[in-house]
Amino acid sequence: MLTQLAKGKRMAACAPVLAALVLMWLGQALGQAATHVIRKGETLGAIAKKYGVTASALASHNGISNPNRVKVGQKINIPAKSVSVTYTVRAGDTLSGIAKKHNTTTSTIARANGISDPRKLRPGQKLKITKGGSGSKPTKPKPAYIPADTLSKINRPRIRRGRWKHIVIHHSGDNTNSIQGMEHYHRRVRRMENGLAYHFVIGNGVNTGDGKIYVGDRWRRQIRGGHVASTALNEIAIGICLVGNFDKRVPTAKQRSSLKALVARLRARTGVPYKEVRTHRHINPKPTACPGRRFNLRSILNS
Ligand SMILES: [Zn+2]
Incomplete structure (x- = not known):
């Protein structure tokens, strides 16, 4: 910056805050990702526990390199909670079809179930599938994107x-x-x-x-x-x-x-x-x- 600029007028905060709280509550009720504003004394670990996710998932989801350096007032995006289900393979199922249905990937299911050859599924086989949340897909960095x-x-x-x-x-x-x-x-x-x-x-x-x-x-x-x-x-x-x-x-x-x-x-x-x-x-x-x-x-x- 060149020098300190005059501070803009602060808007009355009550109505937008209330609206934001209602939206957050709605978002959570619908099972969507939420936002959390860090309060005094809160750690990333405590926030993670509250939302049923891991601190490292929170950190990676928000691009936080040092989880010990979060600040009061900082906004944290909460990833959707992951849910584990057991799926029983039916005749004609393919691993990719199952993965697609559960919003996850073939390799994630294969890894979680020790499957070395995805073609060798048998009807009746039980698969553990984690869907939603940041654990469902391999976390790769978002590609740099400019409109x-x-x-x-x-x-x-x-x-x-x-x-x-x-x-x-x-x-x-x-x-x-x-x-x-x-x-x-x-x-x-x-x-x-x-x-x-x-x-x-x-x-x-x-x-x-x-x-x-x-x-x-x-x-x-x-x-x-x-x-x-x-x-x-x-x-x-x-x-x-x-x-x-x-x-x-x-x-x-x-x-x-x-x-x-x-x-x-x-x-x-x-x-x-x-x-x-x-x-x-x-x-x-x-x-x-x-x-x-x-x-x-x-x-x-x-x-
Ligand atoms: Zn500067």
């Missing part, structure tokens, strides 16, 4: 070879920041003739889309940023800003996966090496706390 319209904006500009040497990550400093607010601040208050100082902004779901990648005008025009305290560095550093204050909280799961995907795409386009993807703090000539002490760039890029 097609955003991707085309990222890919459109022609890039001169060797144009960019660094990718620098910032936070906006306030959870309520909007694109319009940041644009206004940079153009009118900071008097930057090219407006928004970053090439990209990744929203957090408050006044910006959660995980949405906003492609700035500076990227479209391939012009220098205004995000670090050095003209020479601004000339060769792509600026990405995540909305939020990561001294107080961690980026959302969608922000993390969008950042990872965006960095991968930009590196492929510009040839910036992994070690030159840096935080503002680590590259700035002057001391800065940006992007906050709860922001762990390497754990995001390596997740």
